[in-house]
Amino acid sequence: MNDRPQDLSRRRLLGTAGAAGAAGLLVGGASGAVTAHATRDEATALTSVGATAVPFHGTHQAGITTPLQARGHLVAFDLAAGSGRKGAAALLRRWSAAAEAMTEGRAPVGDNQVALDAGPSSLTVTFGFGRTFFTRTELTGRLPEALAPLPDFASDALDRRRSDGDLWIQIGADDALVAFHALRVLQKEAAGTASLRWQMNGFNRTPGTTAEPRTARNLMGQVDGSNNPRPSDPDFDARVFVPAAGSPQWMAGGSYVVVRRIRMLLDTWDNLPLERQEKVIGRRKADGAPLSGGTEASRPDLDKIGPDGRAFAIAADAHVRVAAPASNSGAAMLRRGYSYHDGYRDDGAPDAGLLFVAWQADPLKGFVPVQRKLDRGDGLSRFLRHEAGGLFAVPGGAAPGEYVGQRLLES
Numbered sequence: 199m200n201d202r203p204q205d206l207s208r209r210r211l212l213g214t215a216g217a218a219g220a221a222g223l224l225v226g227g228a229s230g231a232v233t234a235h236a237t238r239d240e241a242t243a244l245t246s247v248g249a250t251a252v253p254f255h256g257t258h259q260a261g262i263t264t265p266l267q268a269r270g271h272l273v274a275f276d277l278a279a280g281s282g283r284k285g286a287a288a289l290l291r292r293w294s295a296a297a298e299a300m301t302e303g304r305a306p307v308g309d310n311q312v313a314l315d316a317g318p319s320s321l322t323v324t325f326g327f328g329r330t331f332f333t334r335t336e337l338t339g340r341l342p343e344a345l346a347p348l349p350d351f352a353s354d355a356l357d358r359r360r361s362d363g364d365l366w367i368q369i370g371a372d373d374a375l376v377a378f379h380a381l382r383v384l385q386k387e388a389a390g391t392a393s394l395r396w397q398m399n400g401f402n403r404t405p406g407t408t409a410e411p412r413t414a415r416n417l418m419g420q421v422d423g424s425n426n427p428r429p430s431d432p433d434f435d436a437r438v439f440v441p442a443a444g445s446p447q448w449m450a451g452g453s454y455v456v457v458r459r460i461r462m463l464l465d466t467w468d469n470l471p472l473e474r475q476e477k478v479i480g481r482r483k484a485d486g487a488p489l490s491g492g493t494e495a496s497r498p499d500l501d502k503i504g505p506d507g508r509a510f511a512i513a514a515d516a517h518v519r520v521a522a523p524a525s526n527s528g529a530a531m532l533r534r535g536y537s538y539h540d541g542y543r544d545d546g547a548p549d550a551g552l553l554f555v556a557w558q559a560d561p562l563k564g565f566v567p568v569q570r571k572l573d574r575g576d577g578l579s580r581f582l583r584h585e586a587g588g589l590f591a592v593p594g595g596a597a598p599g600e601y602v603g604q605r606l607l608e609s
């Protein structure tokens with residue numbers, strides 16, 4: 199077989215991409231870089247994916263408004279008996295130091311070198327506290343009201359062993375090894391203080407696979423996230439983050455996250471004709487445009503009558519109608535989840551779905567009213583199973599020199 203020059207060059211590039219990443223040399227973007235640099239001899243990185251770093255420090259923790267990463271791990275830990283507030287504070291200090299190093303592309307203390315050749319790859323590490331954390335650490339006086347247990351929903355079939363937890367971590371990165379490495383480092387730091395309660399692994403589209411940035415697709419094939427609150431919206435911060443003067447004070451700049459492992463009945467869904475699938479959601483599958491017309495960016499017009507002149511263009515039980523802020527007294531949340539696929543179940547069906555992750559300043563003005571409404575009349579619910587979940591208080595970001603949660607644990 200004759201190699202074309204670009205084939206040779208591509209192989210060389212593939213072979214050197216890791217080394218270039220380690221040296222922090224990454225430049226250029228996506229597949230275009232392969233062609234553009236086809237005749238260059240020096241080590242050229244395939245993409246800038248590995249070199250991208252998301253700052254660990256800030257008013258808010260990273261991983262909330264950060265663009266979706268390709269890989270995600272959601273993990274919960276329980277504090278060991280006797281760990282208490284002091285042990286928890288020391289752990290959060292160690293976790294923050296390790297997260298800061300890894301998100302900057304530096305090796306953490308005691309590194310196992312799993313991600314040695316890669317750049318930070320947009321790694322984010324986000325820490326949260328579950329309700330039980332406050333009893334374990336004798337901090338019940340600082341328990342936020344917003345962390346009250348979620349009500350039971352009719353569609354819940356939650357496995358308690360894979361739900362809740364004292365501490366929660368969300369790890370996101372655009373590289374699987376970088377994400378795994380972060381998880382291992384944090385788990386090792388926890389040894390003796392906290393043990394893993396549950397772990398869920400997810401994924402999203404890899405950056406660079408679409409010609410231009412596009413909204414994610416879920417495993418049902420739908421464009422998912424179109425009508426999310428946007429940081430440019432005037433009410434975005436009020437919807438997603440606890441205000442600077444909010445209560446409790448240690449949660450200023452923080453957010454509350456609802457996590458749900460939602461299995462999709464994909465065999466049933468995939469057998470549904472396209473037109474019926476679109477009716478269930480209220481948007482076109484190909485481009486995410488609402489069935490009331492326009493493009494993906496158009497607001498769904500819930501009053502518009504469809505082509506038959508009688509029924510609504512967006513059906514009464516369409517997911518976007520039932521979930522819309524207009525149907526829920528303005529309730530909204532920032533949805534930023536990961537797909538998951540954990541192989542096959544005993545019945546042969548894929549164990550796959552959505553790790554639903556929703557951020558809000560107050561769950562009673564976000565997830566709770568919307569899920570109540572979905573429980574009563576969502577056409578999508580017959581294709582879903584809520585299998586596990588949790589609610590966690592995610593404090594604001596740490597300033598340089600601080601660790602996440604310091605204001606809760608030390609003031």
Ligand SMILES: C=CC1=C(C)c2cc3[nH]c(cc4nc(cc5[nH]c(cc1n2)c(C)c5CCC(=O)O)C(CCC(=O)O)=C4C)c(C)c3C=C
Pocket residue numbers: 416418420421422423424425426458460462479481498517518519521522523530531551552554565568569572582
């Ligand atoms: C309680 C909140 C919600 C759960 C649980 C939920 C599960 C869920 N949703 C999809 C797919 C889509 N959801 C879409 C929109 C949408 N979903 C919610 C809330 C929950 N979804 C809201 C608030 C909205 C926005 C409604 C609006 O204002 O228009 C869409 C449409 C595209 C979009 O706007 O994101 C899809 C598709 C799945 C598959 C799922 C559980 C697995």
Ligand SMILES: [Fe+2]
Pocket residue numbers: 517521
């Ligand atoms: Fe939804």
